[in-house]
Amino acid sequence: MITKMNHVSVFVLDQDSAYEFYVNKLGFNVHTDAPMGPGMRWLTVCPPEQPALEIALMSIDEGMMFNKDSAQQMRSLVSKGTFGFGVFECDNLLVTYEELKAKGVEFTKAPTREFYGFEALFKDDSGNWFSLGEKSA
Amino acid sequence: MTRNLSEMNDNGEYPRAYVYRRIVSAKLFIDEHFGEKIDLDNISDEAFFSKFHFIRIFTNCYNKTPHQYLSFVRIEKAKLLLKTGMPAALACYAVGFESVSSFTGLFKRVTGQTPSAFRITHGERSASIAREPLKFIPNCFAEKNGWRKVGQ
Numbered sequence: 635m636i637t638k639m640n641h642v643s644v645f646v647l648d649q650d651s652a653y654e655f656y657v658n659k660l661g662f663n664v665h666t667d668a669p670m671g672p673g674m675r676w677l678t679v680c681p682p683e684q685p686a687l688e689i690a691l692m693s694i695d696e697g698m699m700f701n702k703d704s705a706q707q708m709r710s711l712v713s714k715g716t717f718g719f720g721v722f723e724c725d726n727l728l729v730t731y732e733e734l735k736a737k738g739v740e741f742t743k744a745p746t747r748e749f750y751g752f753e754a755l756f757k758d759d760s761g762n763w764f765s766l767g768e769k770s771a
Numbered sequence: 772m773t774r775n776l777s778e779m780n781d782n783g784e785y786p787r788a789y790v791y792r793r794i795v796s797a798k799l800f801i802d803e804h805f806g807e808k809i810d811l812d813n814i815s816d817e818a819f820f821s822k823f824h825f826i827r828i829f830t831n832c833y834n835k836t837p838h839q840y841l842s843f844v845r846i847e848k849a850k851l852l853l854k855t856g857m858p859a860a861l862a863c864y865a866v867g868f869e870s871v872s873s874f875t876g877l878f879k880r881v882t883g884q885t886p887s888a889f890r891i892t893h894g895e896r897s898a899s900i901a902r903e904p905l906k907f908i909p910n911c912f913a914e915k916n917g918w919r920k921v922g923q
Contacts, residue, residue, distance in 0.1 A: 671918075
């Protein structure tokens with residue numbers, strides 16, 4: 635029986651820039667940051683209240699995982715905002731929205747009351763989009 | 772049906788947006804100036820609120836009083852500095868505490884460890900990551916990236 639998820643990948647265009655976005659703007663904690671040889675790095679971050687879920691910020695580079703064409707296609711798709719990787723949660727959506735906006739985070743949907751909850755949408759520095767919802771009482 | 776903040780005013784903003792902005796601005800001030808001597812009275816002035824009103828709204832937004840939030844930020848920043856190997860006394864002053872004993876007491880209450888013990892624990896982990904990074908990476912990721920050969 636599967637009980638938990640402990641790692642998930644988000645493909646990013648630049649790991650240094652992603653570090654700045656996820657750590658200094660979103661406020662996530664660095665779990666592991668290990669250089670893995672020239673131009674390679676294992677970088678995982680966690681939402682502050684979820685230290686057991688490592689989000690691996692995976693660089694899209696030509697190499698073992700992507701050949702040259704695939705890397706190019708993947709980078710293009712990510713930067714076009716093709717991929718939505720998940721839903722984050724916060725205690726107070728309006729406050730979090732104002733704070734992230736003040737830090738320069740781009741929202742593609744302002745806080746909106748939907749039939750399923752109160753949500754906004756934002757993009758990371760690469761173009762990946764996420765939903766941000768308010769924890770229900 | 773989508774209700775795009777039906778209470779939006781003529782400026783297209785949700786109600787009390789300006790209040791949230793002022794509170795966020797005060798919070799970001801604490802985030803930036805935590806290492807300095809911060810007078811929370813000044814922050815409430817900056818936010819154009821009475822002190823009582825400011826504390827009430829801030830606490831409502833962040834589930835912590837401004838003072839509790841400042842202490843929280845200082846402890847979190849101290850953890851980061853200790854992880855880099857900085858001695859506890861230096862970390863204490865760097866994050867704005869004026870007394871090592873009050874810093875140590877609060878740090879232990881929050882984390883369950885003294886700052887020195889925390890530094891040693893995390894120093895060992897950092898050294899281990901530097902020495903054997905593959906121990907911290909799931910095998911599937913290591914293989915896909917060519918950091919470990921399949922079946923190794």
